[in-house]
Amino acid sequence: MSIITTYDNRADWLAARRKGLGASDAPVILGLSPFKSALQLYHEKIGMEVERAGELEFLHWGNALEAPIAARYAEVTGRPVTRATNPYTIHWSDDARTPWAFATLDATTRRNTSLESTISLDGEEGALEIKNASVYVGDKWTDEPPVDYQVQNQHQQMVGAFGWGSIAALIGGNKFLWCDIERNNEFINGVLMPALIEFWGRVQNQDPPPIDGSDSAKAFLAQLYPQDKGTVVALDGEAVDWDAELTEAKAKVDEWDAKKQLAENRLKAAIGEHSAATLPNGITYTFKAQTRSEHIVKASTFRVLRRKGSIK
Secondary structure: OOEEEEOOOHHHHHHHHOOOEOOOOHHHHOOOOOOOOHHHHHHHHOOOOOOOOOHHHHHHHHHHOHHHHHHHHHHHHOOOEEEOOOOOEEEEOOOOOOOOEEEOOOEEEEOOOOOOOOOOOOOOEEEEEEEEEOHHHHHHOOOOOOHHHHHHHHHHHHHHOOOEEEEEEEEOOOEEEEEEEEOOHHHHHHHHHHHHHHHHHHHHOOOOOOOOOOHHHHHHHHHHOOOOOOOOOOOOOHHHHHHHHHHHHHHHHHHHHHHHHHHHHHHHHHHOOOOEEEOOOOOEEEEEEEEEOOOOOOOEEEEEEEEEOOOO
16 A cells, blocks of 8 residues: 655645656656656756746646546446545555655546456456546557556556556547556566666766657757856767767768658659659659648748558
8 A cells, every 4th residue: 555645735745746756757767758858857856847838737727627537437437436635645655665656646446346347356446547638649549548648557556556547538628538457567566666766766866867869858958958158068088979970860861851852853843733643553642732821921832742552
């Protein structure tokens, strides 16, 4: 079981969250978050948090829609849903290896003992994660929820000693999806927990994780260092390798951009005044006019080359 602590206000709750690793941190640490890099998370944990544009608005609607999404889950599944009476509640792990691991549960639920055949014990409580998600998430949710959602739920199960969990999501404001997630001890003990321990060790030792090439890391660095001081810093020999890698990458990008432009020009010239062309391998290219409405720039009409189909 977990150790449950409640806080009087959001400020105290946020301060407590900086003292450990929560469920939303787990996919970030594993490199599975599309929104945040491990580098940004590290700086947040050492007290150098940089607020992202629109973050407060996103959090507001996530909290506001939590109750109706929970109600829809209860309606669709026929299961009871129990939400925390105090939103500033944290469940801390009672595992001696990870006493700093925590989860802020949206809710818990129980499988219907009379209607459902379960892998877990009938009626066993599970962690319910509630999501207000964009259409982009719906594109990723096919047979099961996106992997970052599943990792978050596994973390909640680890902290709360749950045998299973469930995810309920409102996609794009008008599509409801849900899915049960069984506890995966092999993943928790072999992948998740070691990664959490390693990352928290970095936080304790003020040892930042390696820079990665993600868009989120790029955006965070721009926020972290928005201005220069007009000074010059001497870098060590490793930076010479970075320079060589960057120079080589730029040369390859230029080379492939030129090849791309040449191939597109050949296709456009071959299509000419026609609207489309078919290739012997079954591929179709369209070359149709599109109109860009006037907004910031002057309205214009232009043609766009598009590839359709797959090779037979």
